[in-house]
Amino acid sequence: MIIVTGATGRIGRALVDRLDRHAVARRAVVRQPRHVAELGGDVTLADFADPRSIRAALVPGARLLLNGVPGPDFVHQQRSIIDLAAEAGVAQLVKISVRGAAPGALLAQGQHGEIDDHLRASGLPYLILQPVGFMQNLLPEVSFTDGEGRFYGSYGSGPVGYLDARDIADVAAALLTRPVEANATLTLTGPEAYTHQEVAETMTAVLGRPVHYVDLPVAAMAQRLRAAGLPPAFADDLARLMRDVGDGRWADTTDTVQAITGRPPRTLATFIADHATSWT
Ligand SMILES: NC(=O)c1ccc[n+]([C@@H]2O[C@H](COP(=O)([O-])OP(=O)(O)OC[C@H]3O[C@@H](n4cnc5c(N)ncnc54)[C@H](OP(=O)(O)O)[C@@H]3O)[C@@H](O)[C@H]2O)c1
Structure with missing residues:
Protein backbone atom coordinates (compact mmCIF):
# COMPACT_ATOMS: atom_id res chain seq x y z
CA MET A 1 0.00 0.00 0.00
CA ILE A 2 1.28 3.46 -0.94
CA ILE A 3 -0.18 6.32 1.08
CA VAL A 4 -0.09 9.72 -0.61
CA THR A 5 -0.51 12.89 1.47
CA GLY A 6 -1.05 16.17 -0.36
CA ALA A 7 -2.86 14.03 -2.93
CA THR A 8 -4.61 17.02 -4.52
CA GLY A 9 -1.39 19.02 -5.02
CA ARG A 10 0.79 19.36 -8.06
CA ILE A 11 2.95 16.36 -7.15
CA GLY A 12 0.35 14.29 -5.30
CA ARG A 13 -2.32 14.36 -7.99
CA ALA A 14 0.13 13.30 -10.71
CA LEU A 15 1.42 10.53 -8.45
CA VAL A 16 -2.08 9.21 -7.70
CA ASP A 17 -2.91 9.27 -11.43
CA ARG A 18 0.23 7.34 -12.23
CA LEU A 19 -0.34 4.73 -9.51
CA ASP A 20 -3.94 4.29 -10.68
CA ARG A 21 -2.85 3.85 -14.30
CA HIS A 22 -0.59 1.00 -13.17
CA ALA A 23 -3.20 -0.45 -10.77
CA VAL A 24 -0.90 0.01 -7.74
CA ALA A 25 -2.73 -0.11 -4.38
CA ARG A 26 -2.80 3.42 -2.96
CA ARG A 27 -4.56 5.47 -0.33
CA ALA A 28 -4.99 9.19 -1.05
CA VAL A 29 -5.06 11.52 1.96
CA VAL A 30 -7.09 14.71 1.41
CA ARG A 31 -8.43 17.37 3.75
CA GLN A 32 -11.46 18.62 1.84
CA PRO A 33 -14.56 16.39 1.60
CA ARG A 34 -15.18 17.48 -2.02
CA HIS A 35 -11.94 15.74 -3.03
CA VAL A 36 -13.04 12.31 -1.75
CA ALA A 37 -15.33 11.55 -4.66
CA GLU A 38 -13.15 13.47 -7.10
CA LEU A 39 -10.13 11.21 -6.50
CA GLY A 40 -12.20 8.07 -5.93
CA GLY A 41 -10.96 4.71 -4.70
CA ASP A 42 -9.28 4.49 -1.30
CA VAL A 43 -9.37 8.03 0.10
CA THR A 44 -8.97 9.16 3.75
CA LEU A 45 -10.03 12.57 5.04
CA ALA A 46 -7.32 13.96 7.31
CA ASP A 47 -5.66 17.27 8.14
CA PHE A 48 -2.01 17.94 9.02
CA ALA A 49 -3.35 20.27 11.73
CA ASP A 50 -4.58 17.12 13.50
CA PRO A 51 -1.69 14.63 13.09
CA ARG A 52 -3.78 11.85 14.69
CA SER A 53 -6.14 12.06 11.71
CA ILE A 54 -3.14 11.26 9.49
CA ARG A 55 -2.21 8.42 11.86
CA ALA A 56 -5.60 6.84 11.17
CA ALA A 57 -4.67 6.54 7.48
CA LEU A 58 -1.41 4.66 8.16
CA VAL A 59 -0.98 0.89 8.18
CA PRO A 60 2.05 -1.26 9.07
CA GLY A 61 4.31 -1.97 6.11
CA ALA A 62 2.91 0.89 4.02
CA ARG A 63 5.10 3.30 2.06
CA LEU A 64 4.27 6.96 2.72
CA LEU A 65 4.71 10.09 0.58
CA LEU A 66 4.85 13.07 2.94
CA ASN A 67 4.05 16.30 1.13
CA GLY A 68 2.51 19.56 2.30
CA VAL A 69 2.77 23.33 2.23
CA PRO A 70 5.09 25.29 4.55
CA GLY A 71 3.23 27.54 6.98
CA PRO A 72 3.35 28.69 10.58
CA ASP A 73 3.00 25.22 12.19
CA PHE A 74 4.57 23.20 9.38
CA VAL A 75 7.67 21.98 11.25
CA HIS A 76 5.73 20.76 14.28
CA GLN A 77 3.06 19.08 12.13
CA GLN A 78 5.45 17.25 9.84
CA ARG A 79 7.68 16.12 12.70
CA SER A 80 4.61 14.74 14.50
CA ILE A 81 3.55 12.84 11.39
CA ILE A 82 7.05 11.36 11.05
CA ASP A 83 6.88 10.16 14.67
CA LEU A 84 3.40 8.70 14.12
CA ALA A 85 4.56 6.97 10.93
CA ALA A 86 7.43 5.33 12.84
CA GLU A 87 5.00 4.26 15.58
CA ALA A 88 2.61 2.83 12.96
CA GLY A 89 5.32 0.64 11.39
CA VAL A 90 5.49 2.44 8.05
CA ALA A 91 8.10 0.68 5.88
CA GLN A 92 9.50 3.81 4.21
CA LEU A 93 8.78 7.52 4.15
CA VAL A 94 9.50 9.55 1.02
CA LYS A 95 9.46 13.26 1.83
CA ILE A 96 9.18 16.24 -0.50
CA SER A 97 11.71 18.82 0.65
CA VAL A 98 13.44 21.61 -1.26
CA ARG A 99 16.88 22.19 -2.72
CA GLY A 100 19.13 23.97 -0.22
CA ALA A 101 17.14 22.81 2.82
CA ALA A 102 19.08 23.56 6.01
CA PRO A 103 18.06 24.65 9.49
CA GLY A 104 18.24 28.45 9.69
CA ALA A 105 17.92 28.99 5.93
CA LEU A 106 15.28 31.38 4.53
CA LEU A 107 11.59 30.43 4.34
CA ALA A 108 10.71 26.88 3.24
CA GLN A 109 14.39 25.91 3.05
CA GLY A 110 14.78 26.50 6.80
CA GLN A 111 11.58 24.66 7.72
CA HIS A 112 12.34 21.69 5.48
CA GLY A 113 15.89 21.61 6.86
CA GLU A 114 14.56 21.08 10.39
CA ILE A 115 12.06 18.42 9.28
CA ASP A 116 14.60 16.59 7.10
CA ASP A 117 16.99 16.35 10.07
CA HIS A 118 14.16 15.01 12.23
CA LEU A 119 13.38 12.35 9.62
CA ARG A 120 17.05 11.34 9.36
CA ALA A 121 17.13 10.81 13.13
CA SER A 122 13.76 9.03 13.33
CA GLY A 123 14.93 5.50 12.57
CA LEU A 124 12.39 5.27 9.72
CA PRO A 125 13.74 4.19 6.32
CA TYR A 126 13.59 7.37 4.23
CA LEU A 127 14.26 9.10 0.97
CA ILE A 128 14.29 12.89 0.93
CA LEU A 129 13.58 14.51 -2.45
CA GLN A 130 15.00 18.02 -2.73
CA PRO A 131 13.64 19.62 -5.92
CA VAL A 132 14.63 23.00 -7.26
CA GLY A 133 11.84 25.48 -8.21
CA LEU A 163 11.86 21.16 -12.88
CA ASP A 164 8.40 20.01 -13.96
CA ALA A 165 6.48 18.82 -10.85
CA ARG A 166 5.19 15.90 -12.96
CA ASP A 167 8.77 14.59 -12.99
CA ILE A 168 8.86 14.66 -9.18
CA ALA A 169 5.71 12.55 -9.18
CA ASP A 170 7.31 10.13 -11.65
CA VAL A 171 10.43 9.87 -9.47
CA ALA A 172 8.30 9.27 -6.37
CA ALA A 173 6.24 6.62 -8.19
CA ALA A 174 9.39 4.76 -9.25
CA LEU A 175 10.94 4.91 -5.78
CA LEU A 176 7.77 3.90 -3.95
CA THR A 177 7.07 0.88 -6.18
CA ARG A 178 10.48 -0.77 -6.02
CA PRO A 179 12.01 -2.49 -2.99
CA VAL A 180 12.96 -0.18 -0.13
CA GLU A 181 16.52 0.96 -0.68
CA ALA A 182 19.16 2.71 1.42
CA ASN A 183 18.31 6.06 2.97
CA ALA A 184 19.31 8.97 0.75
CA THR A 185 18.77 12.66 0.02
CA LEU A 186 18.30 13.30 -3.70
CA THR A 187 18.56 16.65 -5.49
CA LEU A 188 16.12 16.90 -8.41
CA THR A 189 16.43 19.40 -11.27
CA ASP A 252 23.91 23.17 -11.93
CA THR A 253 21.65 20.28 -12.87
CA THR A 254 21.57 16.64 -11.74
CA ASP A 255 20.83 13.43 -13.66
CA THR A 256 18.68 12.03 -10.83
CA VAL A 257 15.37 12.10 -12.75
CA GLN A 258 16.96 10.21 -15.66
CA ALA A 259 18.69 7.72 -13.35
CA ILE A 260 15.48 6.87 -11.47
CA THR A 261 12.84 7.03 -14.21
CA GLY A 262 14.98 5.92 -17.16
CA ARG A 263 14.14 9.03 -19.21
CA PRO A 264 15.26 12.65 -19.19
CA PRO A 265 13.23 15.25 -17.29
CA ARG A 266 10.74 17.35 -19.28
N1 LIG B 1 6.77 25.34 -5.63
C1 LIG B 1 8.06 25.16 -5.77
O1 LIG B 1 8.71 25.73 -6.65
C2 LIG B 1 8.77 24.22 -4.83
C3 LIG B 1 10.12 23.95 -5.05
C4 LIG B 1 10.77 23.03 -4.23
C5 LIG B 1 10.09 22.41 -3.20
N2 LIG B 1 8.77 22.71 -2.99
C6 LIG B 1 8.06 22.03 -1.89
O2 LIG B 1 7.12 21.15 -2.45
C7 LIG B 1 6.08 20.93 -1.50
C8 LIG B 1 4.75 20.97 -2.21
O3 LIG B 1 4.56 22.24 -2.74
P1 LIG B 1 3.51 22.46 -3.86
O4 LIG B 1 3.63 23.86 -4.28
O5 LIG B 1 3.62 21.35 -4.86
O6 LIG B 1 2.15 22.28 -3.08
P2 LIG B 1 0.70 22.04 -3.65
O7 LIG B 1 0.68 21.69 -5.08
O8 LIG B 1 -0.10 23.25 -3.20
O9 LIG B 1 0.21 20.78 -2.82
C9 LIG B 1 0.09 20.81 -1.44
C10 LIG B 1 -0.81 19.69 -0.98
O10 LIG B 1 -0.83 19.67 0.46
C11 LIG B 1 -2.20 19.66 0.88
N3 LIG B 1 -2.34 20.30 2.17
C12 LIG B 1 -2.02 21.58 2.48
N4 LIG B 1 -2.30 21.82 3.77
C13 LIG B 1 -2.83 20.67 4.28
C14 LIG B 1 -3.33 20.30 5.54
N5 LIG B 1 -3.37 21.17 6.57
N6 LIG B 1 -3.76 19.04 5.72
C15 LIG B 1 -3.74 18.14 4.69
N7 LIG B 1 -3.29 18.44 3.46
C16 LIG B 1 -2.84 19.70 3.26
C17 LIG B 1 -2.95 20.42 -0.20
O11 LIG B 1 -4.33 20.10 -0.10
P3 LIG B 1 -5.50 21.10 -0.63
O12 LIG B 1 -5.72 20.76 -2.08
O13 LIG B 1 -6.66 20.75 0.22
O14 LIG B 1 -5.00 22.51 -0.43
C18 LIG B 1 -2.27 19.86 -1.44
O15 LIG B 1 -2.78 18.59 -1.77
C19 LIG B 1 6.25 22.00 -0.42
O16 LIG B 1 6.75 21.42 0.75
C20 LIG B 1 7.26 22.96 -1.00
O17 LIG B 1 8.07 23.56 -0.01
C21 LIG B 1 8.10 23.59 -3.79
Whole structure:
Protein backbone atom coordinates (compact mmCIF):
# COMPACT_ATOMS: atom_id res chain seq x y z
CA MET A 1 0.00 0.00 0.00
CA ILE A 2 1.28 3.46 -0.94
CA ILE A 3 -0.18 6.32 1.08
CA VAL A 4 -0.09 9.72 -0.61
CA THR A 5 -0.51 12.89 1.47
CA GLY A 6 -1.05 16.17 -0.36
CA ALA A 7 -2.86 14.03 -2.93
CA THR A 8 -4.61 17.02 -4.52
CA GLY A 9 -1.39 19.02 -5.02
CA ARG A 10 0.79 19.36 -8.06
CA ILE A 11 2.95 16.36 -7.15
CA GLY A 12 0.35 14.29 -5.30
CA ARG A 13 -2.32 14.36 -7.99
CA ALA A 14 0.13 13.30 -10.71
CA LEU A 15 1.42 10.53 -8.45
CA VAL A 16 -2.08 9.21 -7.70
CA ASP A 17 -2.91 9.27 -11.43
CA ARG A 18 0.23 7.34 -12.23
CA LEU A 19 -0.34 4.73 -9.51
CA ASP A 20 -3.94 4.29 -10.68
CA ARG A 21 -2.85 3.85 -14.30
CA HIS A 22 -0.59 1.00 -13.17
CA ALA A 23 -3.20 -0.45 -10.77
CA VAL A 24 -0.90 0.01 -7.74
CA ALA A 25 -2.73 -0.11 -4.38
CA ARG A 26 -2.80 3.42 -2.96
CA ARG A 27 -4.56 5.47 -0.33
CA ALA A 28 -4.99 9.19 -1.05
CA VAL A 29 -5.06 11.52 1.96
CA VAL A 30 -7.09 14.71 1.41
CA ARG A 31 -8.43 17.37 3.75
CA GLN A 32 -11.46 18.62 1.84
CA PRO A 33 -14.56 16.39 1.60
CA ARG A 34 -15.18 17.48 -2.02
CA HIS A 35 -11.94 15.74 -3.03
CA VAL A 36 -13.04 12.31 -1.75
CA ALA A 37 -15.33 11.55 -4.66
CA GLU A 38 -13.15 13.47 -7.10
CA LEU A 39 -10.13 11.21 -6.50
CA GLY A 40 -12.20 8.07 -5.93
CA GLY A 41 -10.96 4.71 -4.70
CA ASP A 42 -9.28 4.49 -1.30
CA VAL A 43 -9.37 8.03 0.10
CA THR A 44 -8.97 9.16 3.75
CA LEU A 45 -10.03 12.57 5.04
CA ALA A 46 -7.32 13.96 7.31
CA ASP A 47 -5.66 17.27 8.14
CA PHE A 48 -2.01 17.94 9.02
CA ALA A 49 -3.35 20.27 11.73
CA ASP A 50 -4.58 17.12 13.50
CA PRO A 51 -1.69 14.63 13.09
CA ARG A 52 -3.78 11.85 14.69
CA SER A 53 -6.14 12.06 11.71
CA ILE A 54 -3.14 11.26 9.49
CA ARG A 55 -2.21 8.42 11.86
CA ALA A 56 -5.60 6.84 11.17
CA ALA A 57 -4.67 6.54 7.48
CA LEU A 58 -1.41 4.66 8.16
CA VAL A 59 -0.98 0.89 8.18
CA PRO A 60 2.05 -1.26 9.07
CA GLY A 61 4.31 -1.97 6.11
CA ALA A 62 2.91 0.89 4.02
CA ARG A 63 5.10 3.30 2.06
CA LEU A 64 4.27 6.96 2.72
CA LEU A 65 4.71 10.09 0.58
CA LEU A 66 4.85 13.07 2.94
CA ASN A 67 4.05 16.30 1.13
CA GLY A 68 2.51 19.56 2.30
CA VAL A 69 2.77 23.33 2.23
CA PRO A 70 5.09 25.29 4.55
CA GLY A 71 3.23 27.54 6.98
CA PRO A 72 3.35 28.69 10.58
CA ASP A 73 3.00 25.22 12.19
CA PHE A 74 4.57 23.20 9.38
CA VAL A 75 7.67 21.98 11.25
CA HIS A 76 5.73 20.76 14.28
CA GLN A 77 3.06 19.08 12.13
CA GLN A 78 5.45 17.25 9.84
CA ARG A 79 7.68 16.12 12.70
CA SER A 80 4.61 14.74 14.50
CA ILE A 81 3.55 12.84 11.39
CA ILE A 82 7.05 11.36 11.05
CA ASP A 83 6.88 10.16 14.67
CA LEU A 84 3.40 8.70 14.12
CA ALA A 85 4.56 6.97 10.93
CA ALA A 86 7.43 5.33 12.84
CA GLU A 87 5.00 4.26 15.58
CA ALA A 88 2.61 2.83 12.96
CA GLY A 89 5.32 0.64 11.39
CA VAL A 90 5.49 2.44 8.05
CA ALA A 91 8.10 0.68 5.88
CA GLN A 92 9.50 3.81 4.21
CA LEU A 93 8.78 7.52 4.15
CA VAL A 94 9.50 9.55 1.02
CA LYS A 95 9.46 13.26 1.83
CA ILE A 96 9.18 16.24 -0.50
CA SER A 97 11.71 18.82 0.65
CA VAL A 98 13.44 21.61 -1.26
CA ARG A 99 16.88 22.19 -2.72
CA GLY A 100 19.13 23.97 -0.22
CA ALA A 101 17.14 22.81 2.82
CA ALA A 102 19.08 23.56 6.01
CA PRO A 103 18.06 24.65 9.49
CA GLY A 104 18.24 28.45 9.69
CA ALA A 105 17.92 28.99 5.93
CA LEU A 106 15.28 31.38 4.53
CA LEU A 107 11.59 30.43 4.34
CA ALA A 108 10.71 26.88 3.24
CA GLN A 109 14.39 25.91 3.05
CA GLY A 110 14.78 26.50 6.80
CA GLN A 111 11.58 24.66 7.72
CA HIS A 112 12.34 21.69 5.48
CA GLY A 113 15.89 21.61 6.86
CA GLU A 114 14.56 21.08 10.39
CA ILE A 115 12.06 18.42 9.28
CA ASP A 116 14.60 16.59 7.10
CA ASP A 117 16.99 16.35 10.07
CA HIS A 118 14.16 15.01 12.23
CA LEU A 119 13.38 12.35 9.62
CA ARG A 120 17.05 11.34 9.36
CA ALA A 121 17.13 10.81 13.13
CA SER A 122 13.76 9.03 13.33
CA GLY A 123 14.93 5.50 12.57
CA LEU A 124 12.39 5.27 9.72
CA PRO A 125 13.74 4.19 6.32
CA TYR A 126 13.59 7.37 4.23
CA LEU A 127 14.26 9.10 0.97
CA ILE A 128 14.29 12.89 0.93
CA LEU A 129 13.58 14.51 -2.45
CA GLN A 130 15.00 18.02 -2.73
CA PRO A 131 13.64 19.62 -5.92
CA VAL A 132 14.63 23.00 -7.26
CA GLY A 133 11.84 25.48 -8.21
CA PHE A 134 8.90 24.05 -10.18
CA MET A 135 8.10 25.10 -13.76
CA GLN A 136 4.49 25.16 -12.54
CA ASN A 137 5.31 28.40 -10.65
CA LEU A 138 5.16 30.14 -14.03
CA LEU A 139 1.41 29.47 -14.25
CA PRO A 140 0.42 32.08 -11.65
CA GLU A 141 3.53 34.26 -12.04
CA VAL A 142 3.23 35.17 -15.74
CA SER A 143 0.25 37.41 -16.45
CA PHE A 144 -0.81 38.78 -19.82
CA THR A 145 -2.02 42.31 -20.50
CA ASP A 146 -2.81 43.52 -24.03
CA GLY A 147 -1.32 40.33 -25.47
CA GLU A 148 2.05 40.67 -23.70
CA GLY A 149 3.16 38.51 -20.78
CA ARG A 150 5.24 39.74 -17.85
CA PHE A 151 6.76 38.27 -14.72
CA TYR A 152 8.94 39.83 -12.05
CA GLY A 153 11.84 38.79 -9.86
CA SER A 154 15.23 39.73 -8.43
CA TYR A 155 17.15 36.81 -9.88
CA GLY A 156 19.52 38.92 -11.96
CA SER A 157 21.33 36.60 -14.36
CA GLY A 158 21.45 33.57 -12.03
CA PRO A 159 20.25 30.49 -13.95
CA VAL A 160 17.88 27.96 -12.35
CA GLY A 161 17.41 24.35 -13.43
CA TYR A 162 13.62 24.51 -13.14
CA LEU A 163 11.86 21.16 -12.88
CA ASP A 164 8.40 20.01 -13.96
CA ALA A 165 6.48 18.82 -10.85
CA ARG A 166 5.19 15.90 -12.96
CA ASP A 167 8.77 14.59 -12.99
CA ILE A 168 8.86 14.66 -9.18
CA ALA A 169 5.71 12.55 -9.18
CA ASP A 170 7.31 10.13 -11.65
CA VAL A 171 10.43 9.87 -9.47
CA ALA A 172 8.30 9.27 -6.37
CA ALA A 173 6.24 6.62 -8.19
CA ALA A 174 9.39 4.76 -9.25
CA LEU A 175 10.94 4.91 -5.78
CA LEU A 176 7.77 3.90 -3.95
CA THR A 177 7.07 0.88 -6.18
CA ARG A 178 10.48 -0.77 -6.02
CA PRO A 179 12.01 -2.49 -2.99
CA VAL A 180 12.96 -0.18 -0.13
CA GLU A 181 16.52 0.96 -0.68
CA ALA A 182 19.16 2.71 1.42
CA ASN A 183 18.31 6.06 2.97
CA ALA A 184 19.31 8.97 0.75
CA THR A 185 18.77 12.66 0.02
CA LEU A 186 18.30 13.30 -3.70
CA THR A 187 18.56 16.65 -5.49
CA LEU A 188 16.12 16.90 -8.41
CA THR A 189 16.43 19.40 -11.27
CA GLY A 190 15.21 19.84 -14.80
CA PRO A 191 17.41 19.04 -17.82
CA GLU A 192 19.06 22.47 -18.09
CA ALA A 193 19.33 25.75 -16.24
CA TYR A 194 17.79 28.94 -17.66
CA THR A 195 18.21 32.58 -16.74
CA HIS A 196 14.84 34.26 -16.30
CA GLN A 197 15.51 36.18 -19.49
CA GLU A 198 15.86 32.79 -21.23
CA VAL A 199 12.63 31.59 -19.60
CA ALA A 200 10.88 34.62 -21.11
CA GLU A 201 12.47 33.97 -24.53
CA THR A 202 11.38 30.31 -24.45
CA MET A 203 7.83 31.30 -23.54
CA THR A 204 7.81 33.86 -26.36
CA ALA A 205 8.98 31.26 -28.88
CA VAL A 206 6.60 28.48 -27.78
CA LEU A 207 3.49 30.63 -27.20
CA GLY A 208 4.09 32.93 -30.17
CA ARG A 209 3.35 35.93 -27.96
CA PRO A 210 5.88 38.28 -26.33
CA VAL A 211 6.77 37.50 -22.73
CA HIS A 212 9.09 39.75 -20.70
CA TYR A 213 11.03 39.10 -17.51
CA VAL A 214 11.35 42.26 -15.41
CA ASP A 215 14.27 42.19 -12.99
CA LEU A 216 13.76 44.43 -9.95
CA PRO A 217 16.07 45.52 -7.13
CA VAL A 218 15.37 43.42 -4.06
CA ALA A 219 13.62 46.26 -2.17
CA ALA A 220 11.30 46.96 -5.10
CA MET A 221 10.52 43.26 -5.48
CA ALA A 222 9.73 42.99 -1.77
CA GLN A 223 7.42 46.00 -2.08
CA ARG A 224 5.69 44.41 -5.06
CA LEU A 225 5.13 41.16 -3.13
CA ARG A 226 3.80 43.12 -0.12
CA ALA A 227 1.42 45.00 -2.40
CA ALA A 228 0.20 41.64 -3.71
CA GLY A 229 -0.82 40.74 -0.16
CA LEU A 230 2.08 38.68 1.15
CA PRO A 231 2.93 39.25 4.83
CA PRO A 232 5.75 41.84 4.98
CA ALA A 233 8.40 39.59 6.54
CA PHE A 234 7.59 36.80 4.09
CA ALA A 235 7.73 39.21 1.13
CA ASP A 236 11.12 40.54 2.25
CA ASP A 237 12.59 37.05 2.69
CA LEU A 238 11.22 35.87 -0.66
CA ALA A 239 12.81 38.81 -2.47
CA ARG A 240 16.10 38.12 -0.66
CA LEU A 241 15.90 34.46 -1.67
CA MET A 242 15.47 35.51 -5.30
CA ARG A 243 18.51 37.75 -5.05
CA ASP A 244 20.53 34.92 -3.45
CA VAL A 245 19.62 32.59 -6.34
CA GLY A 246 21.08 35.28 -8.62
CA ASP A 247 24.58 34.22 -7.54
CA GLY A 248 24.16 31.04 -9.60
CA ARG A 249 23.80 28.61 -6.66
CA TRP A 250 21.05 26.71 -8.52
CA ALA A 251 22.73 26.77 -11.93
CA ASP A 252 23.91 23.17 -11.93
CA THR A 253 21.65 20.28 -12.87
CA THR A 254 21.57 16.64 -11.74
CA ASP A 255 20.83 13.43 -13.66
CA THR A 256 18.68 12.03 -10.83
CA VAL A 257 15.37 12.10 -12.75
CA GLN A 258 16.96 10.21 -15.66
CA ALA A 259 18.69 7.72 -13.35
CA ILE A 260 15.48 6.87 -11.47
CA THR A 261 12.84 7.03 -14.21
CA GLY A 262 14.98 5.92 -17.16
CA ARG A 263 14.14 9.03 -19.21
CA PRO A 264 15.26 12.65 -19.19
CA PRO A 265 13.23 15.25 -17.29
CA ARG A 266 10.74 17.35 -19.28
CA THR A 267 12.15 20.47 -20.91
CA LEU A 268 10.84 23.97 -20.25
CA ALA A 269 9.56 24.13 -23.85
CA THR A 270 7.54 20.93 -23.32
CA PHE A 271 6.07 22.28 -20.09
CA ILE A 272 5.04 25.54 -21.77
CA ALA A 273 3.52 23.74 -24.77
CA ASP A 274 1.58 21.39 -22.48
CA HIS A 275 0.14 24.38 -20.58
CA ALA A 276 -0.21 26.84 -23.46
CA THR A 277 -3.93 27.38 -22.89
CA SER A 278 -3.41 28.14 -19.18
CA TRP A 279 -2.18 31.67 -19.92
CA THR A 280 -4.99 32.71 -22.25
N1 LIG B 1 6.77 25.34 -5.63
C1 LIG B 1 8.06 25.16 -5.77
O1 LIG B 1 8.71 25.73 -6.65
C2 LIG B 1 8.77 24.22 -4.83
C3 LIG B 1 10.12 23.95 -5.05
C4 LIG B 1 10.77 23.03 -4.23
C5 LIG B 1 10.09 22.41 -3.20
N2 LIG B 1 8.77 22.71 -2.99
C6 LIG B 1 8.06 22.03 -1.89
O2 LIG B 1 7.12 21.15 -2.45
C7 LIG B 1 6.08 20.93 -1.50
C8 LIG B 1 4.75 20.97 -2.21
O3 LIG B 1 4.56 22.24 -2.74
P1 LIG B 1 3.51 22.46 -3.86
O4 LIG B 1 3.63 23.86 -4.28
O5 LIG B 1 3.62 21.35 -4.86
O6 LIG B 1 2.15 22.28 -3.08
P2 LIG B 1 0.70 22.04 -3.65
O7 LIG B 1 0.68 21.69 -5.08
O8 LIG B 1 -0.10 23.25 -3.20
O9 LIG B 1 0.21 20.78 -2.82
C9 LIG B 1 0.09 20.81 -1.44
C10 LIG B 1 -0.81 19.69 -0.98
O10 LIG B 1 -0.83 19.67 0.46
C11 LIG B 1 -2.20 19.66 0.88
N3 LIG B 1 -2.34 20.30 2.17
C12 LIG B 1 -2.02 21.58 2.48
N4 LIG B 1 -2.30 21.82 3.77
C13 LIG B 1 -2.83 20.67 4.28
C14 LIG B 1 -3.33 20.30 5.54
N5 LIG B 1 -3.37 21.17 6.57
N6 LIG B 1 -3.76 19.04 5.72
C15 LIG B 1 -3.74 18.14 4.69
N7 LIG B 1 -3.29 18.44 3.46
C16 LIG B 1 -2.84 19.70 3.26
C17 LIG B 1 -2.95 20.42 -0.20
O11 LIG B 1 -4.33 20.10 -0.10
P3 LIG B 1 -5.50 21.10 -0.63
O12 LIG B 1 -5.72 20.76 -2.08
O13 LIG B 1 -6.66 20.75 0.22
O14 LIG B 1 -5.00 22.51 -0.43
C18 LIG B 1 -2.27 19.86 -1.44
O15 LIG B 1 -2.78 18.59 -1.77
C19 LIG B 1 6.25 22.00 -0.42
O16 LIG B 1 6.75 21.42 0.75
C20 LIG B 1 7.26 22.96 -1.00
O17 LIG B 1 8.07 23.56 -0.01
C21 LIG B 1 8.10 23.59 -3.79
